[in-house]
Amino acid sequence: MSSTSNKHPYHLVNPSPWPFVASVAAVVLAVGAINYMKEGQPWVMLAGLLLVLYTMYVWWRDVIREAQKDKSHTKEVQFGLKFGVGLFILSELMFFVAWFWAFFNASLGGSPAGDVWPPEGIEPIHTFGLPFINTMLLVISGFVLEWGHKGLMKDNRKRAILGVYGAFGLGFVFMCVQLYEYGAAGFGFTDGIYSSVFYMATGFHGFHVFVGLVSLFICGVRLQKGDFTKDQHVGLLSTSWYWHFVDIVWIFLFVWVYWWGNSAFFAQ
Structure with missing residues (x-):
């Protein structure tokens, strides 16, 4: 009704x-x-x-x-939808808090493997190789998406479409690089606490990237159909928030799991 x-x-x-x-x-x-x-x-x-x-x-x-x-x-309904998306993103953040908790608990001595981190026999992925490339891809994709969003606010639909599909393309390359990284890794999911936490944290983030890609693609199609306007584009705004959330979580993963977690600081 x-x-x-x-x-x-x-x-x-x-x-x-x-x-x-x-x-x-x-x-x-x-x-x-x-x-x-x-x-x-x-x-x-x-x-x-x-x-x-x-x-x-x-x-x-x-x-x-x-x-x-x-x-x-209406504007009131749009506010409720935006508020709901904000709460949803907050709830998703709690998942990653759990993975980070597990990582720090294991790496700082909460398990036998914490005495030496990464544990002996594990050769971690080089910090400034594929992980750094993926970090740049996601960060740039966030700016590209925001550029497209600002275009819609200026009634520049072509710019909005380019921004959304540009972010989608960069995110797709990110997923391809991460899958290649998994294939090249010298450890499997069941090879100890380091491997389990690594794959759970980065893999769960990868699933969020996949959901974000689906959302971006749908937003691109809807923009081409003329659905969104500068006054009513909750779907695009929600996707933008979600994608920025994915960006920020990955930066934390890169800094703590790929960089800090691989550093010589843990050598005993």
């Missing part, structure tokens, strides 16, 4: 199955990921991932209809 028929500016959402489906998808993905890490069987995890992607598509489709067709996204 459109908010124009109400005496208030808020949007009362119609009953939707997608919150429940999203919860089921998240559980399947999490259980599948655990099974993959323990048994090496990826099928449940892949099924969960596909279900998550499907839920993202149909849920976003409904939200876009509310904004474009029903004209339900």
Whole structure:
């Protein structure tokens, strides 16, 4: 129901199955990921991932209809959506707090391996090789996306499209470099506490990059269709916030895991 028929500016959402489906998808993905890490069987995890992607598509489709067709996204509704995205990013930050906690606990002596870090037999990835290249890619992508966003605010749609797709391209290269880095690494996920924490922290970040890439691609398509305007572009703004969050988390990963964690400071 459109908010124009109400005496208030808020949007009362119609009953939707997608919150429940999203919860089921998240559980399947999490259980599948655990099974993959323990048994090496990826099928449940892949099924969960596909279900998550499907839920993202149909849920976003409904939200876009509310904004474009029903004209339900008033300024008050837009504020609520932005506030919700901010809380979501904050909740995602807590995941990374856990990974950093595990890293510092292990590296500073919270485990037997903490006496020497990285543990003996582990040759860490060179700090100023591929990790540094990836850092530059993500930082530049953040500036490119912001440049595109500012273009939309000036009614320059072409600049906005270039900025979004430019950030997407740099992010895609980032993922390719990280996959190559994993293939070239001299240690596996089960080769001790260092390996486990390293792959969980960087891999979880990589998943967030993937989600950001999907969001950027959708924003690029919507810009080409003429969906966003300078007064109503919550989807693009939310994606921009999320991408900057991904940038900042990676900088922390680079500084603490790749640089500080690999330094001779730990040599005993």
